[in-house]
Amino acid sequence: MQAKSSSFSCRTGSFFPRTVAPLTETLQMAVIATAVGALISLPLSFWAARSTNPNAFWRVLVRGILNVIRSVPDLLYAAVLVAMVGVGALPGILALLLFNVGIIVKLVSEAIDTNEDGPLEAGRAVGATQAKINRTLALPDAWPAFANQTLYVFELNVRASSVLGLVGAGGMGLLIDSVRTFYRYDQLSLIILEILIVVVVIDVASSAIRRRLV
Amino acid sequence: MSVIVVPARPRRPWLVAGWIAVTAVVVLAFWSIDINWVRLVDLPSEIVRYLFLMFGSPNWEKLPEALWQTWRSVEMAWVGTVLGILLATPLSLFAARGFGPAWLRSLLRGLFSLIRAVPEIIIAVVILSVTGLTPFTGALALAINGIGTLGKWGYEAVEGVSPGPIEAARAAGAGTSQVLRWGVWPQAAPTFWSFWLYRFEINVRSSAVLGLIGVGGIGDMLTSYTQYREWSTVGVLLIVVVIVTMLIDWASGVIRRRIMEGARARVLV
Numbered sequence: 001m002q003a004k005s006s007s008f009s010c011r012t013g014s015f016f017p018r019t020v021a022p023l024t025e026t027l028q029m030a031v032i033a034t035a036v037g038a039l040i041s042l043p044l045s046f047w048a049a050r051s052t053n054p055n056a057f058w059r060v061l062v063r064g065i066l067n068v069i070r071s072v073p074d075l076l077y078a079a080v081l082v083a084m085v086g087v088g089a090l091p092g093i094l095a096l097l098l099f100n101v102g103i104i105v106k107l108v109s110e111a112i113d114t115n116e117d118g119p120l121e122a123g124r125a126v127g128a129t130q131a132k133i134n135r136t137l138a139l140p141d142a143w144p145a146f147a148n149q150t151l152y153v154f155e156l157n158v159r160a161s162s163v164l165g166l167v168g169a170g171g172m173g174l175l176i177d178s179v180r181t182f183y184r185y186d187q188l189s190l191i192i193l194e195i196l197i198v199v200v201v202i203d204v205a206s207s208a209i210r211r212r213l214v
Numbered sequence: 215m216s217v218i219v220v221p222a223r224p225r226r227p228w229l230v231a232g233w234i235a236v237t238a239v240v241v242l243a244f245w246s247i248d249i250n251w252v253r254l255v256d257l258p259s260e261i262v263r264y265l266f267l268m269f270g271s272p273n274w275e276k277l278p279e280a281l282w283q284t285w286r287s288v289e290m291a292w293v294g295t296v297l298g299i300l301l302a303t304p305l306s307l308f309a310a311r312g313f314g315p316a317w318l319r320s321l322l323r324g325l326f327s328l329i330r331a332v333p334e335i336i337i338a339v340v341i342l343s344v345t346g347l348t349p350f351t352g353a354l355a356l357a358i359n360g361i362g363t364l365g366k367w368g369y370e371a372v373e374g375v376s377p378g379p380i381e382a383a384r385a386a387g388a389g390t391s392q393v394l395r396w397g398v399w400p401q402a403a404p405t406f407w408s409f410w411l412y413r414f415e416i417n418v419r420s421s422a423v424l425g426l427i428g429v430g431g432i433g434d435m436l437t438s439y440t441q442y443r444e445w446s447t448v449g450v451l452l453i454v455v456v457i458v459t460m461l462i463d464w465a466s467g468v469i470r471r472r473i474m475e476g477a478r479a480r481v482l483v
Contacts, residue, residue, distance in 0.1 A: 031243035071459035075423040083440045084264050090249050163333045167426055180339055199331040
């Protein structure tokens, strides 16, 4: 790392201030998309899991739609959304949202299905409605998985939002695109280094949080 | 009649602090980001309008071209996967405990995590100055990116095998390469095949994305038609991407299960 930073030309030193705003925007996009995505995903996860939704028709429908949504990469969504709503952070956040809901619901609904059935059965035995069972019995069991997958998706979002700008969807990628057209590889290497540091710091932080959760 | 004493609820101060911190960060992000929130008001109606433009009457005349470009993307993914396997497998062996010196092991593991931290599209941007805007650039970017994941899964698989057969091979006088061939490979092979296939699935998705920077394939076609605002063609492209991705995932999943679990036992009646 030391050797790498000393090999930067002095021109790069003046480039750093220009990277601060895009980097901040990248993080803002990742945070907002993760938060909104998690909020949307929580009820949908219960809807897509067998043990919390006995209605097969709705369950299969939700899963099917999400499978279709999940098979398109986030950058393709971003490319199309930029043409719809214009350039900036908004299409980027929307693209991340689609992608997040697809992943969180899949992983969390699978976790709900592998949780213990005992408490749910007890709930049914005392005559609780499905909604009550889900809220008071299935939800506490689903929290750890939900928090875990949300963290995981946050890591993915930081990586993704750093490049969404390549198609005009805000954040660091816009800068990458402009630097790329002028072949300023000294500046590009600073951008990559910054993305690397941010990604590694967030990975370390989230694995520390994960250890507290489990 | 004794009074029932209800124990106090356990307090978890760090959990509360965590929630407060998370909420603060989210609020701060919402408050500070530069977005014209007014645009959100007519967003739902806009999205419905565009969905209708895209899928109302898809331009099926473009289907052959879309399939051809998808084929290019899949080729890119395939070449990228094979190259990645060729590059990553020897490296992953050296990164496994017991087969490489300690300094080399930590060096390689650092390299793997470094590569995993960089999105493949950035790798493509870096190498296209050397190789130009060709599908090969895309394949090479996928291969380099693959070293990160394949290398990690590889040494984990090698370290996960049971030591018995290795010991047996050593006892019979095998050298390192023979130990790998007869002590490790027979046990680790299913795992290796399974994650090679899984990597191919990842690469199919990524190859579509790499097209966006102009290396060819379905992503390239999508960018150009989005810029021309030919929505009926964009709709066809998205349908093709969804179907092809799901098909490849399904096929690869079937093969992976077959490799990991073996054939279903046929019951002879």
